[in-house]
Amino acid sequence: xxKGGIVGGxxxxxxxxxxxxINHPEISLEVITSRRNNGMAVDELFPSFRGHVDxxxxxxxxxxxxxxxxxxxxxxxATAMALVxxxxxxxxxxxxxxxxxxxxxxxxxxxxYGTLHTCPYLxxxxxxxxxxxxxxxxxxxxxxxxxxxxxxxxxxGFLPLLKNNIIDPMNxxxxxxxxxxxxxxxxxxxxxxxxxxxxxxxxxLSGHRHLPEIEQGLSLAAKQKVSLTFIPHLMPxxxxxxxxxxxxxxxxxxLQSLFEQYYAHEPFVDILPSGCYPETSSVSGTNxxxxxxxxxxxxxxxxxxxxxxDNLIKGASGQAVQNMNIMFGFGExxxxxxxxxxx
Numbered sequence: 001x002x003k004g005g006i007v008g009g010x011x012x013x014x015x016x017x018x019x020x021x022i023n024h025p026e027i028s029l030e031v032i033t034s035r036r037n038n039g040m041a042v043d044e045l046f047p048s049f050r051g052h053v054d055x056x057x058x059x060x061x062x063x064x065x066x067x068x069x070x071x072x073x074x075x076x077x078a079t080a081m082a083l084v085x086x087x088x089x090x091x092x093x094x095x096x097x098x099x100x101x102x103x104x105x106x107x108x109x110x111x112x113y114g115t116l117h118t119c120p121y122l123x124x125x126x127x128x129x130x131x132x133x134x135x136x137x138x139x140x141x142x143x144x145x146x147x148x149x150x151x152x153x154x155x156x157g158f159l160p161l162l163k164n165n166i167i168d169p170m171n172x173x174x175x176x177x178x179x180x181x182x183x184x185x186x187x188x189x190x191x192x193x194x195x196x197x198x199x200x201x202x203x204x205l206s207g208h209r210h211l212p213e214i215e216q217g218l219s220l221a222a223k224q225k226v227s228l229t230f231i232p233h234l235m236p237x238x239x240x241x242x243x244x245x246x247x248x249x250x251x252x253x254x255l256q257s258l259f260e261q262y263y264a265h266e267p268f269v270d271i272l273p274s275g276c277y278p279e280t281s282s283v284s285g286t287n288x289x290x291x292x293x294x295x296x297x298x299x300x301x302x303x304x305x306x307x308x309x310d311n312l313i314k315g316a317s318g319q320a321v322q323n324m325n326i327m328f329g330f331g332e333x334x335x336x337x338x339x340x341x342x343x
Contacts, residue, residue, distance in 0.1 A: 002069040002328060005031035007060055007083065011185045013097050014074035015046060016317040022052050024321065024335035026328070029053075030068055033060045066090040070327070072320055073098060076184075077209075078115050084143065085119045093327060094143045095320050101126035101145035102213050112209050129323040130217070131332070132156060132266050138326045146323065147217075149315025150176055150210045150232060153243040155217045156269060156289050157307035160262040162221040167247035167303060169226040172218070175246070176232045179239040179280070182311045190234065202233045239312055240280030245305040255293045255303060263291075267333050268314060268322065278308035285341040286310055287318035 004021060008014050009032035021029055032042060034057040041056055043049040058064065060083060065071050070093040073080035081100045088094060103109040106120040117123070127134055127141035130152065138144065147155070154174045161167045177200075183191050190196065211230050218226045235242075256274045263269040270290045272278060278290035287310075294304045309315050318336045325332045 002027050003030045003067065004028065004324075005033075005065050005068040005071045007033045007065070007071060007073045008075035008079070009042070009057065010034045010037060010045065011074055012181050012312055013316040015185075016312045017072055017074055017097075017320060018042070018049070018053070020313075020317055020321050020335055022049075026330050026334065027070075027324075029055060031055075031058065031061075031064050031071075033058055033065075035059050062086050066092055068092060070095060070324055072096075072324075073100075074317070077113055081118050081122075085122060088122065088125075088143060091142075093141075093324075095129070095146060095323055095327075096126075096144065097146045097316055097320055099145075099148065099209065099213065101143065102128065102147065102151075103216060105212075105216075108212050112207075112212055128217070129319065130155060131319075131322055131326060132159070132263070132269060133217070133221075135326060138323055139329075141327060144320075144323045144327070146316065146320045148210050148213060149178065149182055149241050149309065149311035150174075150208075150230075150243070151214045151217060152315050152319065153241045153289065153307045153309045154214050154228075154230075154245060155221070157243055157245045157291055157305040158218055158247070159221050160259050161247055161303065161305070162218060162226070163262070164253075164258065165222075165250070166253055166258070167249055169218070169222040169224055171248045172226055172228045173246040174214070174228060174230045175244040176230070177235045177240075177242040178232060179235060179237045179241075179311060181239045182241070182315075183234070196234065197236050199236055200233055202231055204230075204232050208232055237280065239284060239310055241307075241309045241311045241315055242278075242280055243305075243307040245307065247303045247305075249295075249301045249303050255295060259291065259293050268336075278306050280308050280310075281342060282340050283308050283310050283314070285313060286338050287314045287322060287336040288340075289314050
């Protein structure tokens, strides 16, 4: 059994990570940090963990964290990079759920995140933790950068088409929707119930932080630069990502067979039968990405891919656990093979 720690255990991603890991048979959680709640019992702040967790929140301590085999960072952007270098030097495995190591072009990262990167030398070492792309690299990685929620849904939807050179890489559109929890566990006017309930709004049209991450992954798949129009929307639901993806076909192909064959051996990608549509409720609380592919007009050249995930699981904490399972040689589906919660 390995020892694990969580830095940043009070946000939505941190809470979900804790929930998944306490039921994992191969890890013992030793440390969970929160500067604001230092000294408080986890089950005092989150009563749902009563009888399951006896940990106390502590301030981040490098010596305490270094006693772990793996440390997860569920922290705001530009936080993990302050502690990660020393943990790497002490041979600790690190899985970062923030964006600190996702974008390989450090100058581009600094532009989008508005701060200097304090350990750019580690960016090249970090493995982008999308198992459906980098499973072999993840097996030997020490530092994993877990993809964002929008990037996960969008890349998984476009990958079979770009990898097989079936669509124009310079004419991609992603019309996406997110649940309120994607904004994080913080006080903000736009996430208040009275503001978000029965309301839909677009945001980030002039530029969203996930755009360079998505274009980086899609460009690697296409083996050339891509151009993506990315339009996110905030939906009146708690969790979920729904991506409607558009591409222009270069030639006709059996799209259903293409997707089924491409993801035939992926435990967390479910290609729906022809004519079906994924729903966010069908992936709620799961690490599954459900996808369907359509050609709206038989005489046209437009392909539409629908991709749905739980933003807190496959889009964050579940994918982090999936990466850990691969890194340590555990069964890849261990502790994350849940069926969706309904209603």
